[in-house]
Amino acid sequence: MGIFAVGVWSIRQAWAAAPRRVAITVVLALLVAAVPSLQVVLMAQFVGALTGADSFGDVAAPFAGMVALIAFTGPVEAIVGTLQWRLVDLIGLHAKQEVAATLATLPPTVLADPEASAQIEAGNKAAEDEISFLYPHILSLLQQTLSVIGVFVTLAAMSLPAALLVLVSLAPMVLASQRIARIDSKMWDDVGKLYWRSRYLHQHLVTTTPSIELTSLGASGQISAKVADTIQRITDRKAQTYLPILAWRLLAGVSTSLLLGAALAALIVGVHYGPAAAGGVYGVMAAMGAVGGLGANLGYVVEGSAPFERYQILLGLRRETREPVVADTADSLVVTGLTHTYEGKEEPALRGLDLRIDRGSIVAFVGVNGAGKTTAINAIVGTLDAQEGTVAIDGRSRADMSFQEWVGHFGTLTQEFGRYELTVRESLLLGTPRTDVTDAELWAALEAANAAGMVRGFEKGLDQQLGSQWDGGVGLSGGQWQRISLARIHLRSAPIWILDEPTSAIDAEAEQEIFRELQRSKAGRITIVVSHRAWTLRGMDEILVVDAGRVLERGRYDELLARGGRFAEIFAEQAA
Template sequence: MQRHLYEATTRVRLESFDQDTFSDEMERAWRGCDSTTLVVQAAINLLAGVVSLLAVAAAVVVIHPLLLPALFLATAPSAWAALRAGHLQYQTYLAGTVRRRRLWLLNHLMAVRQPAAELRSYGLRGFLLGQYDRVMTAETAIQLRLARRVTVTTSVGAAIGGVATAAVYLLLGLLLVDGRIPLSAAATGVIAVQAAQRALSTVTFQVDRLYAEGRHFRDYTGFMERADEYLPPPAGDRAPGPFESLSLEGVTLTYPDRDTPAVDGVSLRVRAGQMVAFAGENGSGKSTLAAVVAGLRTPDAGVVRWNGVPTTDLDPELLRARIGVVSQEFYKWPFSAATNIAMGDIDHTPQQPRIEAAATKAVAHDMIVDLPHGYSTMLDRAFAQGQDLSGGQWQRVTAARGFLRDTDLLIMDEPSSALDAPAEAALFDAVRARRGVKTTVLITHRLANIRHADVIYVMHEGRLVEQGTHEDLIAAAGLYATWFRLQKLGYSDD
């Protein structure tokens, strides 16, 4: 079940994770995975209970036919109360999805290694515990309110059921006094009534359990059915040829919770062998534009073309195989250094020389060799003999992953933001060596690193406002020239 769930979550569009409804449904679907076994167990136990109930019912009918409807009427209030309580519990669970996610997040922040240093540096212990107390107080109040409602419901059901059971015993007594059943049958009837109540209670409990777990299981199946809504649109089956050009025509993309587009009507062209750069302030749309170029996000409007063919007509897997991405928001995969790099070309089994060559381009080889177990070192201290890397070291490993892929088009989003000066210079030497052979798209704030780009596209508030070579943009005296001058002042005594 979980395998099927993960098959769905790894196929959906990247923008699905930007929607809180998707996260809520996915959280409930995870709970539904656990219900599969419980539903089967409840169904088996229910069947056994029904068989026992039928056997006792047959015995009660033999004693006197009136006892059977009376017995069912006596147990109906308790059955109703149990089912009603199950419904209340599920509705409370359904309404608490966001709280559970919030509690999970706070548990994660206070109990795992990654935020531990910053938590202590900023004295966040009290703040996070306060956040936890507020959410837990609300959760506790809701659970207490639920407990009161369930208690009232089950108490009312038990009280009515008790009165009804007394009426059944009274009926037995009247039948005995009236001479309709002998004393031995009346005694047998008392035992049968008690057995029937136990059997019916078992059936009621299993029905309630089957109902509750069935609702959770339905959350899972419902998510799997709705997952189709989050899948990428039907794609073409044409194979993309070797990279010649990529063009964007009026591309617009707006995030679900935003009123203004992150990318607004952008048109540009990247040709084979070029080194192209996207420059702009924070939040100007550079990374979003790079995600569109990489095929990770689907624009709301406009067309992306590979060699003049709309990417929607191309096989997405084959197209993605021709594009490499070094992301600004990289993940620190808890695997060995070699595996971390080899993941850049997961469809093949890179040999060690190729892994080391990619690491050398990214200025990561010497750093990895110095680790206790070299390329076999686990990059996570949660594992035995695992090691930590600094931000800059992780960035080198991530860049090595991109170089290993050796694709027609390599997109590098802030690849040197955490690197020291020698490592940054060596990295960009490797990037510039691709010019004329492979195509590179660079996103960076450090404008000195893109001076030699063939074309620089300047983004501002989601729009493409300037483009040209470094010399063209300096001469234009626009935003790019202003930013370059400000950065240059940091290295000048004037």
């Protein structure tokens, strides 16, 4: 029952946000709801009084009552309307906060799914633009339902068939609204993905890094043309719904008018063409207003149940999360038979990877582009669900732990590390749930990542805003961003480090320092590094040469070079 769920949700959200305001608006709305039936009664009295009246005094009372009612309704509706806008804002605020909280729980495996992306976009749009606006319609719906009931009871006393016809006249609107909601829902199934694409493309025009690249390539226009094309497709798809929606609205409107016309006729006949018919006719007119308003608001709410459903689907993606934790220790990491084929690919990206690493060891994955190194890393960390094989930390597999506990064992620096434009301090603290981190610890992490000198040079040191698009912010080079990311991993101090080309953007001198530091501090943890540079591999306890998803060779640097196999092929030139 879509509209019931939307109604309960809206009223609960409004009540939770501002109960006094809700109480005032409901009381005022109930008063307004009584107006049409009071009008019918007063009109009947007025016409009755007119029949035998000689002076204004004979009709003054019902006349004054009618004027007072008219004078009352307008201002009260204005007050209700104004009070409701604040409630709409508060409901919207809550809906958007819920969306953000849900998104924060989603693992990358969900975010990588196109269906889920479309659902997220559609639900987000509903939270931003649609569902909060339903509350005033729901209140009006309640108010007009009561009005219609009031008019029904008043009219029934004059003519039961007329009163019943007024009630039946609601049916076409209800039916049409359901049809319209279905049309809207189907349209959203199609445009959800398009919205997501247009937002993705739009981001490239407004986010510093891609926009600089695109401008220098003279390609911003190409992206903006794609944005325009995507929006055009969304608009075209929406346009396909206008005609059927109009047809349903017209059909409902005409049917309602015919039924109300029949109600009028039934009433006039029912009261034998006497003066009381005037009150009744006024009643049907009042009912027309109430039925029309009710139909329109019912339409909004029924149609609103579709975005509400999209919002609920998004919230339904929410994962159970516990407070983030970072594990203290890990003695062994054992990978057995890890195998994965990406959807749409024929060849596996990873074939039967076996690996054991104990605390204190540092292991490297090497191989040409596309060999499967990143896939292996993602499958180990759990950001990719490998189809076969197991990964165990100290004998416990992923199934034995929550996702949060599992990832709490890892400090992962990915190839596409994030450039979080926060202060240095905030950016480093992203890696740890601790709230008692000292400045000394922050500096030690920066020191280990060869970034302390840079931060010392900032005017505000640890509190320096990063990113030149912000007031007082500083722009960083690619290598400087990478050092900040590496410092985050040092601060996180998880027991298993996975570093996917951690120095790819860093100059040779700083790279040497960083790798020396990694070797020096390796004793307390398990470390896996992906590297393309020969010299960094010399000190590794084991090197795995990955090729087409399988481990072709494994051993220490000198052994592999001496063997003259794939490793030697890849690194002979660098090693020379």
